[in-house]
Amino acid sequence: MTKLFLSALTAALILSGCAETGLSKTQTGAIIGGLAGAAAGGATGNHSAKRVLIGGAVGALAGGGIGYYMDKQEEELNKELKGSGVEVQRQGDTINLNMPGGITFDTGKANIKPNFNPVLDDIAGVMTKYPETKIEVHGHTDNVGSDASNLSLSQLRAQSVSSALTTRGVGSDRIKAIGFGENAPVATNDTPAGREANRRVEIKIIPNPAQ
Template identity: 55%
Template sequence: MKHFTLPLIACLALSACSTFDPYTGEEKATNTAKGAGIGAGVAAVVAYIANKDEDDIGKRNRRILQAATGGAAIGGGIGYYMDTQEAELRKQLRGSGVSVERDGDNINLIMPGNITFSSSKANIEQNFYSVLDSVVLVLKEFDKTLIVVAGHTDSSGSDALNQRLSVQRAQSVSGYLGAAGILNDRIESIGFGETQPVANNSTEAGKELNRRVEITLLPVTQ
């Protein structure tokens, strides 16, 4: 039985993924990829999902599709479905500070620390609500995707503290999406602590980039 179309190889080369620059409108390799490589967060999410029980995944997929518009799997048009969703996300998030990254049939939204959470906090910043509301609009329209919300931290503090904080941040965003009307079956939240940096933790600018939330959208096929 097929479930998700999930590439198991990360986009570790700069040419492997395209990223939208919300400030210039250009499509280019992301600057935040220094150190860990583009798609490191996506690869970790894919590995996490791949390790889940297949029967549980299948049952959840069926619940998602039953609740989705039309009630049928995407079928052979996965690429087009994700292309259209990506274009709408780029439109909604232009100028928001969120990067839209494409990795195969998966879409990753990278939300850096300067727009999401204060340092050492898991409460959503007030100006981040409008960004999440824009994401919700697209998620409701394209309802045949699994949404994995991943929290990340910089290297300040202990491993245990950072792991707990990353989980709390992911849960804060997941809770907001659910409260906004997104089907709970579609939402997974996970914390990676400080293990998936995208920038150098030796600088304040790098730490701000590493303090982030990523929302990865994976197509549900059946």
């Protein structure tokens, strides 16, 4: 059994080079899931090789399934949001949608611009097709104005987007709206371009561990 766990540990270290080997996110997820399942199988008290192998197989299926589920969402979001100004980013199994403030809200306002509504239609359409995820809507501002006013504005903007998604059929129990004010910049606030980048709303689509 010691050899089995040492082998699993060695394989885990090898995974750090997965990005260079050409493995897809789904394949990597399956390998990670398999290692986790093997460890869990060996920790149940029945230290048999059979139990470890079963645990690894179940874990691989779960890991690959999550990766595939998120891969399909990312693929559809990229297709639907092409040319919209919304940037689709992938971090592990989390999908991030970066929506610049200039295309979503007027300066100092929390009402969504009418011409952005079709984009929200597309985002909500994909989200309703993939219900086994959690959604966090993050509001951000630059540092112009007081801390209190920026925090309030970021919260209102996050809530506006959250409400828009709910109105379009996305379950409210899946969505959490959070305002960060000026506290999570992605660029310097010393230049107009940097401040513009910081004025944004982000949607994070996260696998639901309960599923």
